[in-house]
């Protein structure tokens with residue numbers, strides 16, 4: 174079902190100035206169909222301002238946004254009709270049932286019938302509680318209903334601003350598996366902002382790291398982690414081993430301690446076996462191989478040199 178060729182969201186050199194202050198500067202990224210794209214940054218980095226521009230609540234001062242191939246500026250209605258969005262807490266009527274909330278929202282959209290309401294209720298797996306009043310729902314269920322509301326218009330792109338705020342660990346886990354289902358099984362692209370590294374690492378396929386209104390790095394999560402893997406090799410004879418490793422193209426930043434017979438290199442973990450084989454073919458004894466993998470948090474801290482981002486302690490996953 175997933176087609177990774179079509180960019181559902183394309184953002185080019187997006188910028189926002191308010192007065193003399195640059196809030197967001199030169200953001201460029203694109204999101205493919207069925208992809209979960211994390212927008213990770215500390216408080217005040219510019220995430221909400223970016224989301225407000227993506228959903229047409231404020232105008233960019235520079236750059237372009239294209240949704241499903243339509244420019245948000247030139248074809249606003251066509252572009253925005255492909256977006257479903259909820260901010261931190263969805264706006265719901267507490268004294269009405271879940272279904273009545275969806276019916277009210279559906280009236281604002283063209284051609285949404287009861288059948289579509291039943292479909293989204295099934296999609297968010299709320300069939301058993303949808304006819305109860307919202308004030309009896311947990312925060313996690315309200316989030317689901319908010320997502321159901323956002324899905325009513327069959328969006329290609331779902332935008333979620335810090336969706337796990339206020340949820341307990343089981344609610345977070347449930348929401349995570351639900352978002353993955355929507356993206357990977359239903360083919361909906363998801364843009365999700367977060368200040369929690371661990372959450373992004375567990376949820377997203379790709380991430381843009383934003384700091385002071387600028388993207389520091391955009392990367393595939395798995396690739397990012399594997400590129401940042403440092404491998405410790407215990408080898409003998411060490412001088413011959415170093416020469417051998419220096420000739421391998423995918424190995425970088427070689428450091429060694431000849432007294433301990435140890436070498437540390439950066440390389441993809443998937444190439445360990447072939448490296449091991451070429452060492453053995455060169456009559457080098459391999460005593461041990463120890464990979465050390467950086468977390469997204471380590472990578473973020475290196476990029477930003479220590480600005481505050483919440484670690485997995487707070488996310489409590």
Ligand SMILES: Nc1ncnc2c1ncn2[C@@H]1O[C@H](COP(=O)(O)OP(=O)(O)OP(=O)(O)O)[C@@H](O)[C@H]1O
Pocket residue numbers: 191194196214215216217218219220221222223368
């Ligand atoms: N209308 C405005 N006028 C002046 N400054 C603003 C305005 N809106 C946002 N800012 C500033 O821009 C910066 C980015 O704000 P934004 O809300 O986009 O950050 P954020 O990454 O979403 O952080 P948070 O998670 O705290 O909301 C902040 O320093 C904020 O104070």
